[in-house]
Amino acid sequence: MAVDDHSHNLRSFFRIILEPRGDLHELGIPKTFMAEYGSSLSDVVSLKIPTGKTWKVELLKENGRAWFRDGWHKFVTYYSICHGHFLVFTYGGMSLFSVYIFDKTACEIEYPLDDPQETEVPVTETLIKTYPCSPSSSSKENGVLALIGQCKRKFGTLTRAHIKKINESCVFSPLV
Structure with a gap:
């Protein structure tokens, strides 16, 4: 039996950046959203992007x-x-917003991997064994990119140091 409850829709809202100068320094939250959740929001909120990076x-x-x-x-x-x-x-509650950013092509952006403030997750032998290097083609670059994608999905984020470690740790052999 379906329940006709639209209150869950209020948990999400979108904004289109229309006026570069005004929206770059502040961004308004819809009144309808504030009426429902405003009292639960603190003076500092967290914005979390898909890589796991959180901004105060x-x-x-x-x-x-x-x-x-x-x-x-x-x-x-x-x-x-x-x-x-x-x-x-x-x-998501507790003053935490997940944020998804789409560019003018209507596609989600490629979130930067080289955040200097990011806490690095060490690329260990366990990680390398978990995601063995098995490229889908004989190209080392394609194999590294596939491995990075697997690691990004597993751990949420990678830095340039991670990518370098993966690249140095992987030995690729051409497919026969």
């Missing part, structure tokens, strides 16, 4: 409205968000 951003609340403020510009700059980008925010 100040939330300015005023008269039932709210804006992402301090920290928002740094987030926008880092991901090169500009006019025409489409952002989807999903509220």
Whole structure:
């Protein structure tokens, strides 16, 4: 039996960046969302992207409205968000939003892997054994890219150091 409950839809909202100057320094949250969840949001919220990287951003609340403020510009700059980008925010509770960023092509962006603030997960022998190098073609590059994709899905994020370690650790033999 289906339940007709649309309250779950309020947990997500989207924003299209239309005015580069205004939206780059702050971004408003819909009033409808604030009416439902505003009281549970703290003055600092977390924005989490698909790689697992989390950004702290100040939330300015005023008269039932709210804006992402301090920290928002740094987030926008880092991901090169500009006019025409489409952002989807999903509220997970405890002032945590998952954020998905789409560019002007209507495709999700490639999130940077080389975040200097990122805590590195060591690429260990266990990781290499878990994802043995088995390229789908004789190209070492394709094998490394496949391995990086597997690791990214498993661990959420990789840095340039991870990629270098994977590249150095893998020995590829051409397929027969």
